[in-house]
Amino acid sequence: MEEKEKKLKQPLRRVVSNNIFILRQVWRLMPSYLILTVCEGIMWGLINSAEAVVFYTIFNALDTGEPFARMAYLIGMISLFYLISGILDRLYWVVINPEIKQTLHYRMHRELFVRAQSLDLACYDDPKFYNDFVFAMDEADSRAIKVVDEVGKLINRLVASGTLFTLLFTIDTLVAVLIFACSLITTVIWLIGNKIGFRQQEEGKPLWRKSNYINRTFHLADYAKELRTSRASELLMEEYTENCGRLIAMQKRYGKKYFLLYGLCDSPISIGLQLTTLLVMFFKLIAGQVQLGGFAAAVNTIWRVRWFFFDICQRIARFPEHALYIEKYRNFLSTEPTIRSGKTPIPEPFAALELRHVSFAYPAGEDGEAKETLHDINLTLHAGEKIALVGYNGAGKTTLIKLIMRLYDPTEGQILWGGVDIREFDLEEYRQKIGTVFQDFKLFAASIAENVLCTDCAEDREEDVRRALDAADFTDKLESLEDGIHTHLTREFRKDGTNLSGGESQKIAIARVFARPYELIIMDEPSAALDPLAEYALNHNILKQCADSTVIFISHRLSTTRMAQTIYMLADGRIAESGSHEELMAQNGKYAEMFNTQAKHYISEVLPA
Ligand SMILES: Nc1ncnc2c1ncn2[C@@H]1O[C@H](COP(=O)(O)OP(=O)(O)OP(=O)(O)O)[C@@H](O)[C@H]1O
Numbered sequence: 001m002e003e004k005e006k007k008l009k010q011p012l013r014r015v016v017s018n019n020i021f022i023l024r025q026v027w028r029l030m031p032s033y034l035i036l037t038v039c040e041g042i043m044w045g046l047i048n049s050a051e052a053v054v055f056y057t058i059f060n061a062l063d064t065g066e067p068f069a070r071m072a073y074l075i076g077m078i079s080l081f082y083l084i085s086g087i088l089d090r091l092y093w094v095v096i097n098p099e100i101k102q103t104l105h106y107r108m109h110r111e112l113f114v115r116a117q118s119l120d121l122a123c124y125d126d127p128k129f130y131n132d133f134v135f136a137m138d139e140a141d142s143r144a145i146k147v148v149d150e151v152g153k154l155i156n157r158l159v160a161s162g163t164l165f166t167l168l169f170t171i172d173t174l175v176a177v178l179i180f181a182c183s184l185i186t187t188v189i190w191l192i193g194n195k196i197g198f199r200q201q202e203e204g205k206p207l208w209r210k211s212n213y214i215n216r217t218f219h220l221a222d223y224a225k226e227l228r229t230s231r232a233s234e235l236l237m238e239e240y241t242e243n244c245g246r247l248i249a250m251q252k253r254y255g256k257k258y259f260l261l262y263g264l265c266d267s268p269i270s271i272g273l274q275l276t277t278l279l280v281m282f283f284k285l286i287a288g289q290v291q292l293g294g295f296a297a298a299v300n301t302i303w304r305v306r307w308f309f310f311d312i313c314q315r316i317a318r319f320p321e322h323a324l325y326i327e328k329y330r331n332f333l334s335t336e337p338t339i340r341s342g343k344t345p346i347p348e349p350f351a352a353l354e355l356r357h358v359s360f361a362y363p364a365g366e367d368g369e370a371k372e373t374l375h376d377i378n379l380t381l382h383a384g385e386k387i388a389l390v391g392y393n394g395a396g397k398t399t400l401i402k403l404i405m406r407l408y409d410p411t412e413g414q415i416l417w418g419g420v421d422i423r424e425f426d427l428e429e430y431r432q433k434i435g436t437v438f439q440d441f442k443l444f445a446a447s448i449a450e451n452v453l454c455t456d457c458a459e460d461r462e463e464d465v466r467r468a469l470d471a472a473d474f475t476d477k478l479e480s481l482e483d484g485i486h487t488h489l490t491r492e493f494r495k496d497g498t499n500l501s502g503g504e505s506q507k508i509a510i511a512r513v514f515a516r517p518y519e520l521i522i523m524d525e526p527s528a529a530l531d532p533l534a535e536y537a538l539n540h541n542i543l544k545q546c547a548d549s550t551v552i553f554i555s556h557r558l559s560t561t562r563m564a565q566t567i568y569m570l571a572d573g574r575i576a577e578s579g580s581h582e583e584l585m586a587q588n589g590k591y592a593e594m595f596n597t598q599a600k601h602y603i604s605e606v607l608p609a
């Protein structure tokens with residue numbers, strides 16, 4: 001709790017700097033928004049000042065008996081002013097402002113996407129970072145808009161209150177001082193309220209995140225089957241009920257705090273001030289210090305000033321709250337990836353990949369313990385060689401692939417590409433050299449061709465796409481699709497989209513590595529969803545397509561991995577055995593045991609002859 005309090009206390013310098021930071025972001029991304037907001041603020045400030053002076057003059061004229069024509073002229077002028085500014089204001093708020101906000105949203109989010117993509121995969125394993133990330137995604141543009149709007153309104157109020165306060169001092173100094181003092185108290189109350197609001201947001205964010213997750217499971221097609229055919233929905237529903245119960249309890253708890261603050265502190269001050277000022281002016285009226293017109297003019301001005309002043313204070317009080325949110329956005333933007341790019345050119349052509357004494361531990365969890373997943377791995381893969389990684393679930397096969405792809409860096413040891421540590425290469429350039437089929441591959445709601453190329457499909461690439469799909473044994477299916485490689489995948493956004501089966505989807509993912517030449521091809525369980533015939537065809541094609549390529553192949557089906565020149569058997573994060581299939585069988589160790597167990601269940605081999 002103390003830790004939380006400390007986090008909420010921010011020096012004034014930080015409040016100012018965070019708010020200026022977001023204004024500078026807006027200025028960089030959408031300068032017209034700031035310019036128009038300032039102009040709008042000044043325009044309304046002047047109109048409000050003129051309006052106050054005109055009303056003051058009109059009411060006072062009741063006592064002095066000014067000619068009607070002059071009053072009518074004043075009323076006419078202010079009405080015309082109102083009409084013109086009203087039309088301009090609507091034009092701004094209905095047409096220009098929404099477009100500006102949408103563009104700002106787009107530009108800010110584009111930057112956030114780019115940054116999110118540049119961050120380490122490890123960030124996603126850290127719930128604290130994830131919360132900040134969600135905060136940044138949810139709040140960045142809406143906070144920027146709130147700060148800009150706040151600044152616009154403040155300009156408006158400050159311009160107007162200059163005139164109003166001058167008028168007020170001519171009416172009654174005591175009332176002016178009273179309004180000023182009460183406004184300060186209100187500011188403090190709102191500062192406290194806004195801090196409580198932020199704390200509530202922080203407390204609620206993980207709960208809202210969980211609710212969103214459960215929402216997602218009910219509306220995403222990915223979960224629809226499990227929900228209908230298992231009791232998972234009951235489990236989720238229970239969690240949802242518990243989560244919502246905690247949210248409701250939280251709302252109640254905070255509701256009481258808000259009532260104490262606003263209901264029992266803020267409202268009495270506000271109403272008390274209203275009554276006091278009314279009484280002061282009423283006594284002045286009875287004492288004959290003002291007449292009826294003067295009384296009305298004074299009350300009108302006082303209430304206006306009070307409203308403007310309270311509004312200014314409430315808005316100022318919101319800046320520390322904005323600053324707390326902006327801080328998270330800034331934290332997110334300033335998070336630097338630890339997986340950095342180097343500048344050394346990548347040696348051409350590819351000669352060998354060597355893992356030298358590589359150990360790795362995923363970042364520590366909540367318990368603070370980082371357990372080593374890979375220990376002292378040594379292996380060398382020469383150009384054109386095909387190796388297989390095999391082992392039981394959780395042995396560390398996929399982790400090893402992630403290290404080679406530089407999604408994580410080893411905690412100890414080195415990975416060398418052509419004798420150079422891969423940390424020295426430009427990250428993007430290095431990753432482009434490797435074609436990967438991930439175990440948990442994802443297809444996107446885009447055309448088949450775009451899914452294969454992972455980018456737009458120019459006309460001159462269409463043949464590459466067809467060839468790659470053919471190599472992945474997808475041709476039969478492709479011929480049945482009216483739009484061929486331009487068929488849209490998933491029906492999420494298009495009614496004419498196609499939903500593929502698990503194996504068909506996997507074939508698209510496999511086609512990615514055949515769509516263009518790669519120095520190294522990695523396939524992590526590429527045949528998991530394939531039927532035996534498709535697996536046979538895939539193996540055959542891998543041998544054909546990748547005859548000269550360097551391949552790392554992971555599969556639980558040892559009949560498939562037999563084709564590798566060297567097989568590495570991983571157990572508990574170590575290389576337990578290595579050698580050709582025949583050598584490993586002759587060793588009669590873990591590999592032979594695994595192979596024989598599987599062979600018992602296979603009636604026939606699915607290997608190419
Ligand atoms: N992001 C992560 N954070 C922490 N631990 C992880 C993470 N990803 C995997 N692990 C752990 O690392 C170990 C190795 O996982 P890995 O995915 O490399 O296994 P695998 O050999 O590919 O298994 P499978 O055959 O099931 O695909 C597992 O015990 C797993 O719990």
Ligand SMILES: [Mg+2]
Nearest residue numbers: 397398399439
């Ligand atoms: Mg795996």
